Amino acid sequence: MNKKHDAFFRWLFSRTERTRILLELAARHDAELRLFLETVNLDTLERIPDSYSEVEDTGEADLAFRVNVSTGxxxxxxxxxxxxxxxxxDVLNQISRYVRSVMKNLDEKRVYDGLPTMxxxxxxxxxxxxxxRYVEEGYPEYWRGSVLPFRCTFVNMANIPDEACFACEDVYTAMGIVSMKYAFDKEKLLDVMPKFVKSLSKMAPEEVxxxxxxxxxYLYEYIGKDIFKELDMAFVSIGQKYGFESAGDYFRKQIADAREETREEERAKADAEKREIAKGLRDDGVPMEIIVRRTGFTESEIRSF
Incomplete structure (x- = not known):
């Protein structure tokens, strides 16, 4: 059964540019995926809109895309x-049902509307x-590669090297992969996450x-409350751990700065009004010691107005 934390995967890779990076990183250690990528043009990658909306977060598949072949x-x-x-x-049956229902060629001129799918x-x-591992077990050689009605490869995210993530051009993809890789390993998470600080520092505070x-x-949903509490204590807060203010802190600071600017303007206005009062009292012949006492200005300041 799918869990709510699959929503993190969907959120992260619903952007085609992140999906492309994920596939390219995974292909470095997956020969089947590498061969597949050689047959397509990832510049034409397009997500099938709302491909999982009919079954929401408990659907049979996560994300679906169409892409042109590399021959042009x-x-x-x-x-x-x-x-x-x-x-x-049941994962292969799930995928098979999803391929049949979603992977359709919308061109009416095609004699077959199904899309060959990886x-x-x-x-x-x-x-x-x-x-x-055992899907083709027992079948004669003739049927190898034909048992499933789609191409399929299996990527253990643990095999995507940390170094490749640290060097990744997209910090969303990189940190997402690392979070999933080490969701069960608190110590490793605490070790690798700070290595993204330099990349995060280049982003806008609200994006961070x-x-x-x-x-x-995601980690809260994934690793359980007990482990998360330990992580939360270690991080204090994820934003504080990495030296970033949260979006709430960022906007509160903006509001505070704006209020301070307003207060300064109000103070300047009040000071100008008090100067005018002091000047008026002086010009009316009020004794200097009374003006000093009432306005707080020094005698020399009052004389200079």
């Missing part, structure tokens, strides 16, 4: 991203699991706050 011909293939955090014996299962669970808050919520 107007031919599309499909890419399906499926995220799993634990064993799911399904990529991204896994970040505790256990050693791969649903593809949004990303860290999403990771915060």
């Amino acid at each position: 011909a107007p031919v599309l293939v499909g890419i399906l991203l499926e995220h799993k955090s634990g064993r799911d014996g 399904a990529v299962i991204f896994y970040n669970g505790r256990e050693n699991w791969n649903p593809l 706050s949004c990303l860290l808050e999403k990771i915060n919520v």
Whole structure:
């Protein structure tokens, strides 16, 4: 069964530029995915709009895309991203149903409206699991590669190197991968997260706050309350840990600065009015000691007005 934390995966990779980076990082250690990427033009990657909305957060798949083949011909293939955090014996059936219902070619001139699809299962669970390991077991050689009605590869996110994430051009993708890789490893999280500080420092405060808050919520849903409490105590707050103010702090500071500016203007106005009063009293012949007592100005200041 899918869990709510799959929403983090969907939020992160619903942006095609992040999906592209994820696929390219994963392909470095997955030969099947690498061969697939050689056949398509990722510059044409397009998400199928609201591809999972019909079943909301408990749907049968996470994200679906269409992409042109690399030959330049107007031919599309499909890419399906499926995220799993634990064993799911029905995952291939889920993907098969989803491919049949979503992966359609909308060109009426095509003699077949189905899209050949590559399904990529991204896994970040505790256990050693791969649903593809035995899918073709017992079939003759003739049927190898034809058992499933779609191409499929399995990516254990633990195999994506930290160094590749640290060097990644997109901090959202990089920190998202690391968060999923080490969601069960508190000590490792605390070790690797500070290494993104330099990248985060180049972002707007509100963007940093949004990303860290999403990771915060994800880890809370993922690792359980007890471990999260330990993490929360260690971080104090994710924003404070990395030296960033939260979006709330950022906007509160803006409001405070604006209020202070207003107060300064009000003080300057009040001071000008008091100067006029002092000048008027002086010109009316009121004794200097009385003007000093009433206005707070020194005698020399009053004489200079």
